[in-house]
Amino acid sequence: xxxxxxxxxxxxxxxxxxxxxxxxxxxxxxxxxxxxxxxxxxxxxxxxxxxxxxxxxxxxxxxxxxxxxxxxxxxxxxxxxxxxxxxxxxxxxxxxxxxxxxxxxxxxxxxxxxxxxxxxxxxxxxxxxxxxxxxxxxxxxxxxxxxxxxxxxxxxxxxxxxxxxxxxxxxxxxxxxxxxxxxxxxxxxxxxxxxxxxxxxxxxxxxxxxxxxxxxxxxxxxxxxxxxxxxxxxxxxxx
Numbered sequence: 227x228x229x230x231x232x233x234x235x236x237x238x239x240x241x242x243x244x245x246x247x248x249x250x251x252x253x254x255x256x257x258x259x260x261x262x263x264x265x266x267x268x269x270x271x272x273x274x275x276x277x278x279x280x281x282x283x284x285x286x287x288x289x290x291x292x293x294x295x296x297x298x299x300x301x302x303x304x305x306x307x308x309x310x311x312x313x314x315x316x317x318x319x320x321x322x323x324x325x326x327x328x329x330x331x332x333x334x335x336x337x338x339x340x341x342x343x344x345x346x347x348x349x350x351x352x353x354x355x356x357x358x359x360x361x362x363x364x365x366x367x368x369x370x371x372x373x374x375x376x377x378x379x380x381x382x383x384x385x386x387x388x389x390x391x392x393x394x395x396x397x398x399x400x401x402x403x404x405x406x407x408x409x410x411x412x413x414x415x416x417x418x419x420x421x422x423x424x425x426x427x428x429x430x431x432x433x434x435x436x437x438x439x440x441x442x443x444x445x446x447x448x449x450x451x452x453x454x455x456x457x458x459x460x461x462x463x464x465x
Contacts, residue, residue, distance in 0.1 A: 229255045230275040230345060235265030235291060236307065237283040248334045254341075262286025269295055274302070276341060281308040281315065289322055296323045300394040303344045305337070320432040323394065327428060347423035365405045368447040368464045374402050381446050391443060396421060400436050404452065404462035414459040 232254050236242035239260055246256040257272055259265040263285040269277065277295055279288035288306055295302055305326045306319045319327045325344050328337055365372040371380045377398045379391045393401065399421045403412055414433070415425050422429040437452055437460060444450045449465035 229253050231273060232256045232341070233259070233265065233269055233272065233274045233277040235259045235262065235268075235278070235283065235288065236280045237261055238280075245334065245337075249338065249341075252338060262288065262291040265291050266294055269298070275345060276303040276305070278305045278307060278337075278341075281306055281319070289318060292319075292322050292324065296394070305340060305344070307332075316428075317431065317435065320428075320435045323396075324432070343423070365402070367401075367405055367408070367444065367462075368450040370444060370447060370450070372401065372405065374398060379443060383446070393443075397436060397439060397443075400433070401440055404440070404460065408462050408464055411455050411461045412459045417459065 230253075232249060234242060234246060234249075234256050236245065236258065237260050242258045242260060246258050249256050257268050257274070259268045262283045265279065265283075266286065277292075279291055281288040283291075288308075292304055292306070295304065300323075304322075304324045305328060306324050307328055307330060308315060308319075309330045316327050326340050328340065363374040365374065369381060369383050371382060372378070373380075377393045377395070379393060379401075381389065400417065403417055403420065414430070418425040418429050418433060422433065441452050444452070451463050453461045453463055455461055
């Protein structure tokens with residue numbers, strides 16, 4: 227089996243070298259770049275299974291680099307490394323689409339376990355169709371039509387009939403789960419287990435960010451709302 231490819235973008239060369247060597251001990255191939263511009267060039271030239279990005283870097287910060295990477299490959303797993311533990315920074319990371327977030331200093335074994343968990347979830351999702359494969363892959367949600375196979379959302383009353391939105395794989399999985407259970411409550415733990423693979427503080431914050439994104443995508447129809455059911459989960463209500 228070929229080694230998994232990691233892009234590590236870290237401006238502290240010594241720390242980057244040590245971390246690369248540690249990961250390579252566990253059969254990962256690591257490409258190290260020491261600023262955001264070099265990281266983007268490395269990403270364009272390579273083929274990676276996961277990207278680990280420092281947030282504070284010269285030339286281009288980790289958040290900006292992450293947006294470019296996810297624009298090119300929306301399914302690319304991302305972990306942010308940061309010296310900050312501010313809630314705003316954590317939420318910004320998940321808002322962009324991070325899979326995990328780890329604050330320096332950290333134990334290298336902890337990072338290794340997080341990488342393994344993310345890649346395991348990715349592998350387990352490959353052979354399967356997205357959520358609700360037994361149900362129609364084409365949804366009518368109020369005034370929206372959603373093609374889950376193409377991940378295309380269309381607002382049928384838009385002034386421009388060609389106006390379409392392409393959802394990311396995780397946005398699509400969450401919308402399908404809600405649509406399959408329209409007007410019923412989807413337990414938070416169920417959504418986290420099915421889509422994120424586990425139920426932790428970080429995955430829960432990530433899901434909250436994705437729910438907010440879906441609300442914005444569906445906001446044109448006043449008869450649609452995604453409601454927080456306190457202590458339970460979420461409900462996609464369509465009148």
